[in-house]
Amino acid sequence: MSEQSPTRVSSRAKTESAADLPQLTPQADVFASGDAIVMLLDMPGADPDGLSVTLDRRQVTIAAPMGLSPAAGTLVHREIQEGRYRRAFALPDDVDEEHIAAALTDGTLRLTLPKSKQAGAKKIPVNLQ
Amino acid sequence: MLIPVPVESRPPVEGRWPMLLRDLSRAQGDANRFLHATVPLQVEFGAINLWTSAERAVLSAALPGVDADELDVSVQRATVVLRGRRRDRETIEEGATLLRAERAHGPFMRSVSLPFRVDSDKVEARFELGVLTLELPRPAEDTPRQIKITRSQRSPSK
Numbered sequence: 001m002s003e004q005s006p007t008r009v010s011s012r013a014k015t016e017s018a019a020d021l022p023q024l025t026p027q028a029d030v031f032a033s034g035d036a037i038v039m040l041l042d043m044p045g046a047d048p049d050g051l052s053v054t055l056d057r058r059q060v061t062i063a064a065p066m067g068l069s070p071a072a073g074t075l076v077h078r079e080i081q082e083g084r085y086r087r088a089f090a091l092p093d094d095v096d097e098e099h100i101a102a103a104l105t106d107g108t109l110r111l112t113l114p115k116s117k118q119a120g121a122k123k124i125p126v127n128l129q
Numbered sequence: 130m131l132i133p134v135p136v137e138s139r140p141p142v143e144g145r146w147p148m149l150l151r152d153l154s155r156a157q158g159d160a161n162r163f164l165h166a167t168v169p170l171q172v173e174f175g176a177i178n179l180w181t182s183a184e185r186a187v188l189s190a191a192l193p194g195v196d197a198d199e200l201d202v203s204v205q206r207a208t209v210v211l212r213g214r215r216r217d218r219e220t221i222e223e224g225a226t227l228l229r230a231e232r233a234h235g236p237f238m239r240s241v242s243l244p245f246r247v248d249s250d251k252v253e254a255r256f257e258l259g260v261l262t263l264e265l266p267r268p269a270e271d272t273p274r275q276i277k278i279t280r281s282q283r284s285p286s287k
Binding site for chain 1: 177178179180181187189191193194197218222224226227228229230231232244259
């Protein structure tokens with residue numbers, strides 16, 4: 001190989017259970033506009049059927065298994081890790097759970113989380129006594 | 130300025146020094162192995178896995194968010210070059226605040242040297258789920274040939 005020295009290849013058997021799979025952290029860009037938060041996450045090879053996006057209060061969690069299609073021959077150089085993608089983000093604002101959009105295109109997940117309408121500043125009445 | 134010392138006039142390494150140097154060298158090797166095992170290899174955009182067999186090489190490249198139309202693959206003899214550009218950040222509406230920027234953006238280039246020459250006319254490429262896979266067959270005249278060994282009767286000794 002040209003730039004990198006060959007990576008050692010793990011000899012672990014392919015019969016690992018899901019819990020033993022190495023956790024992969026997708027790299028992310030996060031943008032905030034007036035009415036939504038948009039996230040772009042790099043998840044090459046993520047299985048679209050196994051992809052899950054869950055929202056719990058103000059935390060959004062993204063998870064998906066990742067595996068390359070097996071190739072014949074000997075693996076002589078490895079930079080791509082296989083395993084399970086997982087990443088959680090704390091959200092700065094209340095999110096409209098009903099209108100979250102997730103699209104996986106060419107291995108990039110695009111999450112659009114619209115801010116909820118009620119999230120604006122609330123006026124709290126003060127009783128004078 | 131350095132004045133070269135003739136080899137013969139260098140003092141020989143004596144006493145405990147050879148052993149100490151050997152120990153240091155071994156400790157350095159241990160430290161390197163430890164680092165390689167614990168710190169993940171940092172890879173620029175376009176991580177690559179490569180498999181080889183007698184007939185072909187298979188290359189996988191992780192290129193998430195790259196439009197296939199913007200991807201340029203060239204194969205010459207034993208060198209594969211991947212070029213492209215990622216511009217999905219441009220789809221974000223103007224005026225949005227960037228809260229986190231971890232992903233590489235813009236043009237990229239990766240060049241890979243294969244252990245053998247491949248037939249550039251017969252390369253197959255597919256791009257699925259952000260992973261580019263190239264099947265790179267070796268030319269028929271280049272693939273290793275099994276050499277048949279015939280055993281001859283040993284000539285009788287005189």
